[in-house]
Amino acid sequence: xxxxxxxxxxxxxxxxxxxxxxxxxxxxxxxxxxxxxxxxxxxxxxxxxxxxxxxxxxxxxxxxxxxxxxxxxxxxxxxxxxxxxxxxxxxxxxxxxxxxxxxxxxxxxxxxxxxxxxxxxxxxxxxxxxxxxxxxxxxxxxxxxxxxxxxxxxxxxxxxxxxxxxxxxxxxxxxxxxxxxxxxxxxxxxxxxxxxxxxxxxxxxxxxxxxxxxxxxxxxxxxxxxxxxxxxxxxxxxxxxxxxxxxxxxxxxxxxxxxxxxxxxxxxxxxxxxxxxxxxxxxxxxxxxxxxxxxxxxxxxxxxxxxxxxxxxxxxxxxxxxxxxxxxxxxxxxxxxxxx
Amino acid sequence: xxxxxxxxxxxxxxxxxxxxxxxxxxxxxxxxxxxxxxxxxxxxxxxxxxxxxxxxxxxxxxxxxxxxxxxxxxxxxxxxxxxxxxxxxxxxxxxxxxxxxxxxxxxxxxxxxxxxxxxxxxxxxxxxxxxxxxxxxxxxxxxxxxxxxxxxxxxxxxxxxxxxxxxxxxxxxxxxxxxxxxxxxxxxxxxxxxxxxxxxxxxxxxxxxxxxxxxxxxxxxxxxxxxxxxxxxxxxxxxxxxxxxxxxxxxxxxxxxxxxxxxxxxxxxxxxxxxxxxxxxxxxxxxxxxxxxxxxxxxxxxxxxxxxxxxxxxxxxxxxxxxxxxxxxxxxxxxxxxxx
Numbered sequence: 001x002x003x004x005x006x007x008x009x010x011x012x013x014x015x016x017x018x019x020x021x022x023x024x025x026x027x028x029x030x031x032x033x034x035x036x037x038x039x040x041x042x043x044x045x046x047x048x049x050x051x052x053x054x055x056x057x058x059x060x061x062x063x064x065x066x067x068x069x070x071x072x073x074x075x076x077x078x079x080x081x082x083x084x085x086x087x088x089x090x091x092x093x094x095x096x097x098x099x100x101x102x103x104x105x106x107x108x109x110x111x112x113x114x115x116x117x118x119x120x121x122x123x124x125x126x127x128x129x130x131x132x133x134x135x136x137x138x139x140x141x142x143x144x145x146x147x148x149x150x151x152x153x154x155x156x157x158x159x160x161x162x163x164x165x166x167x168x169x170x171x172x173x174x175x176x177x178x179x180x181x182x183x184x185x186x187x188x189x190x191x192x193x194x195x196x197x198x199x200x201x202x203x204x205x206x207x208x209x210x211x212x213x214x215x216x217x218x219x220x221x222x223x224x225x226x227x228x229x230x231x232x233x234x235x236x237x238x239x240x241x242x243x244x245x246x247x248x249x250x251x252x253x254x255x256x257x258x259x260x261x262x263x264x265x266x267x268x269x270x271x272x273x274x275x276x277x278x279x280x281x282x283x284x285x286x287x288x289x290x291x292x293x294x295x296x297x298x299x300x301x302x303x304x305x306x307x308x309x310x311x312x313x314x315x316x317x318x319x320x321x322x323x324x325x326x327x328x329x330x331x332x333x334x335x336x337x338x339x340x
Numbered sequence: 341x342x343x344x345x346x347x348x349x350x351x352x353x354x355x356x357x358x359x360x361x362x363x364x365x366x367x368x369x370x371x372x373x374x375x376x377x378x379x380x381x382x383x384x385x386x387x388x389x390x391x392x393x394x395x396x397x398x399x400x401x402x403x404x405x406x407x408x409x410x411x412x413x414x415x416x417x418x419x420x421x422x423x424x425x426x427x428x429x430x431x432x433x434x435x436x437x438x439x440x441x442x443x444x445x446x447x448x449x450x451x452x453x454x455x456x457x458x459x460x461x462x463x464x465x466x467x468x469x470x471x472x473x474x475x476x477x478x479x480x481x482x483x484x485x486x487x488x489x490x491x492x493x494x495x496x497x498x499x500x501x502x503x504x505x506x507x508x509x510x511x512x513x514x515x516x517x518x519x520x521x522x523x524x525x526x527x528x529x530x531x532x533x534x535x536x537x538x539x540x541x542x543x544x545x546x547x548x549x550x551x552x553x554x555x556x557x558x559x560x561x562x563x564x565x566x567x568x569x570x571x572x573x574x575x576x577x578x579x580x581x582x583x584x585x586x587x588x589x590x591x592x593x594x595x596x597x598x599x600x601x602x603x604x605x606x607x608x609x610x611x612x613x614x615x616x617x618x619x620x621x622x623x624x625x626x627x628x629x630x631x632x633x634x635x636x637x638x639x640x641x642x643x644x645x646x647x648x649x650x651x652x653x654x655x656x657x658x659x660x661x662x663x664x665x666x667x668x669x670x671x672x673x674x675x676x677x678x679x680x
Contacts, residue, residue, distance in 0.1 A: 011504030021438035067407035095397035098361035121496035156461035164351035
């Protein structure tokens with residue numbers, strides 16, 4: 001099993017007297033230590049207009065992080081294609097990929113937050129079509145060595161050659177989040193890697209991985225177990241009270257996400273948020289407790305076919321970062337992953 | 341007098357066996373040394389669709405550079421606003437500004453290259469209006485602490501608060517290139533700093549600085565001599581033949597820029613390019629020769645009111661970088677700048 005990190009960042013510091021920007025520096029320092037501890041990757045969200053200084057320019061934060069680390073892969077989870085000019089995004093991603101020696105994992109999505117669709121003036125019912133058009137342009141931008149034109153529904157480009165090329169060939173590793181059978185099928189068809197959310201229970205995770213494997217193989221490709229990364233809330237608790245407090249913090253953060261994302265008078269959008277509404281389910285999915293508790297849950301995930309886990313350490317707990325790496329990860333690295 | 345650097349970068353290496361991306365790493369290494377030598381700033385171009393892997397995602401390259409340096413200010417010269425979503429650009433600039441501790445100099449422009457207008461599908465005759473609208477949105481994005489909406493000619497945003505704020509207050513230092521009286525007046529009206537090109541002769545530079553000073557003061561503000569940065573080609577030559585070869589290299593690079601920028605059948609666009617067409621004028625403007633030759637030219641520029649010089653060291657010559665810093669700059673730092 002391999003282990004990466006998943007989470008957000010905010011510019012404001014966690015204390016009132018910390019200057020603006022301290023939160024970004026805390027994020028960088030946390031992941032510089034993660035790099036030294038041997039974590040494989042760090043995936044970071046992209047969001048806009050939240051009002052709590054949540055990271056918006058994710059590729060810039062990850063560029064800084066990649067410049068400060070040596071081995072850590074840097075990932076987006078996810079860049080929302082309908083907000084971005086696909087040519088500029090292809091250039092930015094390729095530039096980071098070259099600078100970092102091919103360490104970019106580009107997670108992409110179509111968006112789910114009502115306030116972001118409204119803010120950018122993008123009709124939510126066009127999200128899928130805009131995602132598809134943007135991804136087509138990006139792939140052509142990375143792979144075409146000849147000038148080309150694109151006259152689409154949203155984007156017009158005339159006689160362009162998009163540079164630089166990426167370090168990874170034919171383009172940066174792409175990841176997509178999915179939950180439903182239809183969306184998992186689309187990830188397979190696009191040849192992307194699959195991100196699974198931190199809320200679904202272990203049996204559901206197992207079903208999704210099996211479906212993705214089947215879809216990939218039905219397309220005539222070899223399934224790579226490392227092409228599925230599963231996010232989980234992780235907290236190494238000192239005792240029962242500490243565990244309870246961590247679960248309550250996680251619940252508050254989830255609720256904040258649900259509140260900011262949902263349209264007035266509606267229950268919010270994506271499969272991720274629909275799974276996030278059951279408190280008991282969230283607690284069951286979280287890897288929160290003693291190292292032994294966490295190891296048991298990791299074994300269950302491994303048995304369900306999970307070979308790549310993304311730990312979301314909500315508050316950025318250094319103690320959890322270190323204890324997870326020191327006390328839990330080694331047992332799973334010693335046993336080679338079961339190949340499905 | 342203070343001294344910065346101005347130039348471009350390309351992803352491809354300078355030799356055939358260097359891998360793609362080596363040119364970016366050379367750019368970074370060059371400027372890491374410049375930081376150690378005490379250069380004040382590095383301004384970098386943004387261009388698209390050239391076919392020679394010229395830097396396109398400039399803020400990402402500068403983010404990496406800022407992560408690798410401590411004092412060097414990082415600048416764009418210039419980000420072309422008509423290519424960018426102004427909200428995303430405001431977020432990216434503020435994020436870099438926070439990460440770097442306020443070291444961003446954001447040069448902005450309206451574009452001048454025919455192939456870029458064509459490529460992005462932006463009518464060249466809308467450049468000025470698009471620049472104005474985008475800058476209005478960016479300034480509001482950086483300064484509004486309340487949610488706002490913008491319904492403009494090109495951009496629509498609804499109920500947004502743009503985060504993070506920048507480190508510099510009220511927003512990152514802005515720079516604009518200008519040559520004509522009308523455009524210099526606009527720079528003053530916008531409260532921006534002024535970039536002057538590397539081709540205009542010293543008397544013209546003096547006239548422009550005087551005009552800018554007059555415009556700034558007529559608006560009731562105090563003129564800061566450091567608010568004008570003048571670009572010059574710089575090469576410390578070993579002898580006459582070395583000088584001649586450097587001037588010829590510079591002429592070839594200029595011609596490449598003119599060729600890629602101009603519309604079919606037309607002479608190119610901007611004042612920068614019109615100045616770039618006279619070979620004898622270009623040679624007279626360049627600081628190319630022995631340290632003594634260069635010092636004489638710097639004295640003339642200083643007498644014309646130049647207190648901030650951006651050296652463009654075309655080929656990225658390390659010897660010029662070091663000799664300019666060691667043998668030429670100190671004499672100008674010892675003599676306090678003449679305040680106009």
